[in-house]
Amino acid sequence: MGYWVDLYQAQRHLGGGFLLTRRFVLTALHCLRGLAVDEYVGIQLADGERVEGRVCRQDKEADLALVEIGAGHQVTLPIPAADIAHDGDRWRGPYRPAAHEAHLSGRVSAGAAPHLCVGGATIEALQLTADQHLGDYSGYSGGPVEGVGEGGTQQPAVVGILIEQAPDRIVEARAANVLFAATIREAIRRFDHLDVVHLIDVLKPPGPDDAHCGPDQDRHGHGHDRPAPNHGPSATHGATPARFSGTEALLLQLDAWAQRSLIDPSQIAELKFMAVKALIDGQENGGGA
Known part of the structure; x- marks a missing residue:
C-alpha cells in the first residue's frame, strides 16, 4: 500500500503529499493554495481512508509545508525508507494527480546540489529529467520522488519531494521535462x-x-x-x-x-x-x- 496522499479542502482537490511520519504529511506549500497555518485540510490516504489534518508549518521561501494528522486518527500505512540520490540514478514518481494521468519516471541529472527556489531560498535539491514529455507537469508537485535500481533490482526509497519544473526556453508558456525536488534531508532540516x-x-x-x-x-x-x-x-x-x-x-x-x-x-x-x-x-x- 502506498504512503502518498491527496489533500482536500471541503471537496476541492488541493494537491499531493506523502507521509513523512505517521503524524506528519510533507507537501509543497503552493499545493495548499493559500491556506494559512492552523487551517484544516482533508487527507485521503492511499487505501482510500480520509482523515483530518491541520496545516502546522510553512516555509514560504523553500515552498515546503507540513500537515499534522489529527490526534484521533491512527495511521497504520507503511512509512517510506529514505535514501540519497546520485547523478545518473533512475527515479520514479509513484503519486499522480488523477488515475488517467501518467506516472513520472526518469533519471537524476544532478543530485543534491544547491538550487535557488522560486520562493527565494537556496535549498539542497535534485535536478530530474523526466521520460514523459507532458509540456505541463502541474499537479505532480508535493509528490514523492523514489530512487529505483536498474531493472527494479533494489527496494524503492524516497529521495525527495517534487516542488518545481523548469520552463521551456523555446516555448515560454510551457514547462520543460526538467523537474526539481527538494531532498528529504533538506525538508527535515527545515522543520x-x-x-x-x-x-x-x-x-x-x-x-x-x-x-x-x-x-x-x-x-x-x-x-x-x-x-x-x-x-x-x-x-x-x-x-x-x-x-x-x-x-x-x-x-x-x-x-x-x-x-x-x-x-x-x-x-x-x-x-x-x-x-x-x-x-x-x-x-x-x-x-x-
Missing part, C-alpha cells in the same frame, strides 16, 4: 516539528503554565513562520532528571546513527516520536522512564 521538542508537544499539548506565550509563538518561544534552531534532546534548562536519562541516551544514539548514515533520515522523527511517547505514557501511568 523543527520533526525534532524531539515538538514531538513532545504533539503527544502532550501545552498546559495552563504555557499561557504566557504570544499568539505567534509556541511554548518554547519559537515563531510559527520560520524554522527555529534545531535543538538536541539535551537542550533543556538544568540537569536531565534520572528518569529521562534512558530516553535521552536513545535520542542521542539515533542522532549519531543518522549522522553516520546507518539509519534512514525519514525514520528518525518516527523513532523519536515512539521513544518520547513511551516516556510520557510511562509517566502518566506512574512508571519510570
Whole structure:
C-alpha cells in the first residue's frame, strides 16, 4: 500500500503529499493554495481512508509545508525508507494527480546540489529529467520522488519531494521535462516539528503554565513562520532528571546513527516520536522512564 496522499479542502482537490511520519504529511506549500497555518485540510490516504489534518508549518521561501494528522486518527500505512540520490540514478514518481494521468519516471541529472527556489531560498535539491514529455507537469508537485535500481533490482526509497519544473526556453508558456525536488534531508532540516521538542508537544499539548506565550509563538518561544534552531534532546534548562536519562541516551544514539548514515533520515522523527511517547505514557501511568 502506498504512503502518498491527496489533500482536500471541503471537496476541492488541493494537491499531493506523502507521509513523512505517521503524524506528519510533507507537501509543497503552493499545493495548499493559500491556506494559512492552523487551517484544516482533508487527507485521503492511499487505501482510500480520509482523515483530518491541520496545516502546522510553512516555509514560504523553500515552498515546503507540513500537515499534522489529527490526534484521533491512527495511521497504520507503511512509512517510506529514505535514501540519497546520485547523478545518473533512475527515479520514479509513484503519486499522480488523477488515475488517467501518467506516472513520472526518469533519471537524476544532478543530485543534491544547491538550487535557488522560486520562493527565494537556496535549498539542497535534485535536478530530474523526466521520460514523459507532458509540456505541463502541474499537479505532480508535493509528490514523492523514489530512487529505483536498474531493472527494479533494489527496494524503492524516497529521495525527495517534487516542488518545481523548469520552463521551456523555446516555448515560454510551457514547462520543460526538467523537474526539481527538494531532498528529504533538506525538508527535515527545515522543520523543527520533526525534532524531539515538538514531538513532545504533539503527544502532550501545552498546559495552563504555557499561557504566557504570544499568539505567534509556541511554548518554547519559537515563531510559527520560520524554522527555529534545531535543538538536541539535551537542550533543556538544568540537569536531565534520572528518569529521562534512558530516553535521552536513545535520542542521542539515533542522532549519531543518522549522522553516520546507518539509519534512514525519514525514520528518525518516527523513532523519536515512539521513544518520547513511551516516556510520557510511562509517566502518566506512574512508571519510570
